[in-house]
Amino acid sequence: MSWTDAPAAPYLRPMAQVQAQATATGQSGRQASTADLLWRSTIGKKLVMAVTGVMMLLYLVGHMLGNLKIFFGPEEFNGYAHWLRTLGEPLLHYEWFLWLVRLALLAAVVLHGIAAFQLSRRDLAARPKRYAHRGGSARRGGYATRTMRWGGVILALFLVWHLLDLTTHTVNPNGEAGKPYENVVATFGTWYGNLIYGVAMIAVGLHVRHGLRSAAHSLGAATAGRDRALRFLGDGLALVLTAGFLSVPLAVQIGAVS
Amino acid sequence: MKLHLRIWRQAGPDAQGHMARYELDGVTPDMSFLDMLDTLNEQLIAEGCEPVAFDHDCREGICGACGVVINGEAHGPERTTTCQLHMRHFSDGDTIDVEPWRAAAFPVVKDLVVDRSAMDRVIGSGGYVSVPTGSAPEAHATPVPKPDADEAFTHAECIGCGACVAACPNGAAMLFTAAKVVHLAALPQGRVERESRVLDMVGTMDEESFGGCTVTGECATACPKGIPLTSIAAMNREYVRAVRKRR
Numbered sequence: 232m233s234w235t236d237a238p239a240a241p242y243l244r245p246m247a248q249v250q251a252q253a254t255a256t257g258q259s260g261r262q263a264s265t266a267d268l269l270w271r272s273t274i275g276k277k278l279v280m281a282v283t284g285v286m287m288l289l290y291l292v293g294h295m296l297g298n299l300k301i302f303f304g305p306e307e308f309n310g311y312a313h314w315l316r317t318l319g320e321p322l323l324h325y326e327w328f329l330w331l332v333r334l335a336l337l338a339a340v341v342l343h344g345i346a347a348f349q350l351s352r353r354d355l356a357a358r359p360k361r362y363a364h365r366g367g368s369a370r371r372g373g374y375a376t377r378t379m380r381w382g383g384v385i386l387a388l389f390l391v392w393h394l395l396d397l398t399t400h401t402v403n404p405n406g407e408a409g410k411p412y413e414n415v416v417a418t419f420g421t422w423y424g425n426l427i428y429g430v431a432m433i434a435v436g437l438h439v440r441h442g443l444r445s446a447a448h449s450l451g452a453a454t455a456g457r458d459r460a461l462r463f464l465g466d467g468l469a470l471v472l473t474a475g476f477l478s479v480p481l482a483v484q485i486g487a488v489s
Numbered sequence: 490m491k492l493h494l495r496i497w498r499q500a501g502p503d504a505q506g507h508m509a510r511y512e513l514d515g516v517t518p519d520m521s522f523l524d525m526l527d528t529l530n531e532q533l534i535a536e537g538c539e540p541v542a543f544d545h546d547c548r549e550g551i552c553g554a555c556g557v558v559i560n561g562e563a564h565g566p567e568r569t570t571t572c573q574l575h576m577r578h579f580s581d582g583d584t585i586d587v588e589p590w591r592a593a594a595f596p597v598v599k600d601l602v603v604d605r606s607a608m609d610r611v612i613g614s615g616g617y618v619s620v621p622t623g624s625a626p627e628a629h630a631t632p633v634p635k636p637d638a639d640e641a642f643t644h645a646e647c648i649g650c651g652a653c654v655a656a657c658p659n660g661a662a663m664l665f666t667a668a669k670v671v672h673l674a675a676l677p678q679g680r681v682e683r684e685s686r687v688l689d690m691v692g693t694m695d696e697e698s699f700g701g702c703t704v705t706g707e708c709a710t711a712c713p714k715g716i717p718l719t720s721i722a723a724m725n726r727e728y729v730r731a732v733r734k735r736r
């Protein structure tokens with residue numbers, strides 16, 4: 232396509248044509264449903280990622296705090312795991328609360344992943360050619376910012392292993408239902424268990440570090456005045472989550488938990 | 490001073506391009522970057538070669554026509570437009586890489602010239618206000634609070650050069666679109682089309698194969714007019730507001 236063949240700018244085209252185009256995306260005429268409009272636009276899809284990301288982040292905070300109960304011994308930790316299954320009783324049946332949380336998280340993971348995949352494809356296609364000059368603006372973006380996509384893939388793969396290990400016990404060396412304390416100790420008794428978990432928890436920290444600030448932008452909550460606070464919150468939460476999660480394998484290694 | 494230049498040469502939209510090397514002597518520190526390219530072109534013409542094509546107009550940093558990526562940075566190392574970048578920011582013997590804006594929405598026309606009409610179409614789909622014709626209204630009829638006027642002016646400074654798109658690793662026009670959306674949403678004159686504007690402009694932006702925002706902040710760093718990154722969050726806010734206000 233040459234410069235002169237390019238379609239004329241809307242203000243050079245007949246007004247009816249411009250209005251017809253505007254109607255397709257905007258206010259008047261037959262309009263798309265809200266969910267459809269959001270899912271089709273880049274901003275809407277980022278909104279989905281932000282909401283699902285915040286859901287998963289809140290879950291992670293609860294999960295990390297629950298994990299710390301392991302320091303109070305097998306009885307309390309296993310009792311806590313059992314209590315999670317009885318939550319909501321007698322209104323809910325045994326384990327129903329847990330399954331509701333699992334379903335919500337599954338929906339969040341799937342939506343987050345699909346939106347990320349589709350947006351990434353779009354982003355890569357929008358910049359088909361790299362700059363020949365190396366080390367320009369690309370060096371500025373932080374490590375956390377540049378690793379969001381592959382970091383997310385690492386987290387998804389970790390999730391599969393984590394569920395096979397401590398939920399279904401398929402790959403757990405101990406694998407005894409109702410005995411999460413013993414299963415956790417067994418996992419961190421293997422070199423690969425520590426390695427996979429360590430890498431994934433660092434990936435979580437990096438993902439949260441950029442993700443929290445990114446979500447605030449997508450939700451429109453970021454303002455110039457809040458930028459420093461958001462960075463602080465993102466960095467702080469990333470650090471606390473990674474440190475909290477890593478304290479468990481560390482405790483098993485030094486024998487504080489066995 | 491003497492410079493080693495590596496400049497993107499591409500004969501036409503469909504031609505294969507390459508980085509060509511040139512040696513240029515006699516560059517003075519008070520030349521602008523475009524003066525330096527003019528000097529190179531005079532040398533090329535004298536040698537019987539095709540001069541390097543580049544966009545430029547006002548050469549005083551207000552029109553947004555010029556713009557090339559210098560050493561991997563849109564508009565080069567200083568926060569200004571290419572025409573207002575002076576050679577004193579470079580040293581004798583430097584090697585300088587000059588490339589066109591790179592984005593799927595900005596096809597190369599020739600050498601360093603790209604087609605930025607995608608941005609015109611984004612503006613055309615909503616970057617305007619409707620005003621009744623007739624006699625001029627009384628100037629004090631619609632008071633605008635000072636903070637609103639400042640907010641609008643900060644965003645009205647956008648000259649549409651496309652540096653944000655060129656700097657963005659996703660080739661996104663978020664900062665450009667946000668500047669216009671926030672500018673007009675801040676003013677009473679812009680309230681008439683407030684909702685349809687953001688929906689239509691974002692819709693056109695998506696149709697024009699720009700990417701999405703991943704909050705890298707490259708756009709705001711490259712912007713010669715200092716449009717802040719948080720303007721994109723403000724546009725997201727406007728977008729959510731408009732989606733909710735649709736019946």
